Amino acid sequence: MTPTAPTAAPPPRELRDFYENPAVPVASGTSRGVRQARMLARALGPATDGTGSRTVLDIGCGDGTAAATAAPFLPGHRVIGVDWSQDALRRARTRIPYAVRGELTGGGLPFASESADAVLFSEVIEHLVDPDAALDEIRRVLRPGGHLMLSTPNLAAWYNRALLLAGVQPVFSEVSLRGIHGRPGKEVVGHLRLYTARALQEFVAVSGFTVVRLEGAPFHGVPRPLRLLDRLACVRPRLASILLLHARRT
Numbered sequence: 601m602t603p604t605a606p607t608a609a610p611p612p613r614e615l616r617d618f619y620e621n622p623a624v625p626v627a628s629g630t631s632r633g634v635r636q637a638r639m640l641a642r643a644l645g646p647a648t649d650g651t652g653s654r655t656v657l658d659i660g661c662g663d664g665t666a667a668a669t670a671a672p673f674l675p676g677h678r679v680i681g682v683d684w685s686q687d688a689l690r691r692a693r694t695r696i697p698y699a700v701r702g703e704l705t706g707g708g709l710p711f712a713s714e715s716a717d718a719v720l721f722s723e724v725i726e727h728l729v730d731p732d733a734a735l736d737e738i739r740r741v742l743r744p745g746g747h748l749m750l751s752t753p754n755l756a757a758w759y760n761r762a763l764l765l766a767g768v769q770p771v772f773s774e775v776s777l778r779g780i781h782g783r784p785g786k787e788v789v790g791h792l793r794l795y796t797a798r799a800l801q802e803f804v805a806v807s808g809f810t811v812v813r814l815e816g817a818p819f820h821g822v823p824r825p826l827r828l829l830d831r832l833a834c835v836r837p838r839l840a841s842i843l844l845l846h847a848r849r850t
Contacts, residue, residue, distance in 0.1 A: 632817040632842050633669035633722070636751050639815065639846050640670060640718060643747045647676025654717035657682055659709070659738065660724035661699060664692030670720060671696065677717075682709065704734040711741045718747040726752050726772070726791045735807040742849040748809055750845045751817070755794035758839040759826070770794070771821075785821065797838040800845060809847035816840020 640656070647653045654677045658667040661681030671679050681692045681699035692699040702709040719738050725731050738748060753772035754760070760770035769775070769783035774791050795803070801811050816834035818827065819841035833839045 630669065631820070632751060632844070633666050635815065635817045636666070636720070636722060636749055636844050637670035637673040639813070639844060640720065640747065640749045641673040643749075643812075643846060644674065644677060644718060647674075653677055655680065655715065656718045656720060657709075657711070657716045657741065658696075658720040658722070659702070659704065660721065660727075661692050661696075662688050664695035664699060666720055666722040667692070668695040679720075704728070704737050706733065706737065707740075709737055709741050713740050714743040714746075716741045716746060717743060718749065721748060721750040723751055723753075725750065726793050726795070729792060731793065731803070732807065735804070735809075739808045739849055744849055746849045748804070748845075748847045748849065750800075750804070750843075750847070752795055752800065752843055752845075753791070753819070754797065754816075754838075754840055754843045755799075756796040756838060757819075757841045758829070758833045759822070759841075761839075787821075795843065797843055800843055804845060804847050808850055810850050811845065811847045813846040815844040815846075817842040817844055 644654050656674060656677055656679045658679060658681045661667050661683050664681050667679045667681045678698070679696060681696050682702040683689055683692065684701060684703045686701065689699045689701060700710055719742060721738065725734065728734050742748065755770060755772065757771065763770055771784055772791055773783065773794055774788060775781050777788055777790060780786060780788060797814060801814065805811055814837045816837035817840060818830045818834060822830045822841065830841055837843060
């Protein structure tokens with residue numbers, strides 16, 4: 601779950617401090633990263649097919665896990681990590697060759713308009729105060745027809761539906777940055793927004809993108825006895841733990 605700066609004004613000092621803490625989890629598991637990387641590889645095609653190398657931005661790269669996972673699936677393409685956190689960038693540079701500082705504000709990404717072929721946006725949108733401004737900035741740097749690969753936890757995951765019926769706070773949702781209250785789990789990860797599949801697709805569509813495909817991915821935090829069921833739920837993305845969305849800039 602890779603946070604990045606969300607708004608035109610800096611977030612509160614306490615929130616920045618929270619995201620600068622290396623102990624805060626920044627990914628939802630290897631399976632999600634691999635599935636997302638395969639989606640991107642299918643979309644871009646090989647660099648040897650006559651189209652040449654493409655530029656892929658991993659925006660909100662955190663420690664570089666998503667970009668490092670994607671790189672073997674994208675031979676010949678250039679993957680660049682982007683984050684506002686200098687600590688995150690130091691860690692990312694141990695995994696990927698390119699990592700630069702940038703913010704998801706108007707013009708805050710250090711790239712020219714229509715200069716990127718694809719954007720990885722892995723586990724970031726749920727941390728943002730202003731996701732509208734973030735997608736505006738992503739749309740600015742993507743060329744027309746460029747690919748957006750977005751992943752985020754699913755508010756309507758199969759187990760969250762059962763938890764809500766029982767009056768329990770859904771997994772992934774948080775009411776405090778200091779502790780867990782009313783839901784399973786032990787880790788505070790700073791989620792500010794959560795999406796269902798329908799809400800995510802509608803939001804991306806009105807932000808200037810055409811939704812191409814929706815897939816599901818499992819979540820590594822599901823208890824071991826339930827992991828097979830969690831993988832099976834991916835057949836129905838609307839029930840999956842993690843939503844993987846492929847969209848193209850219109």
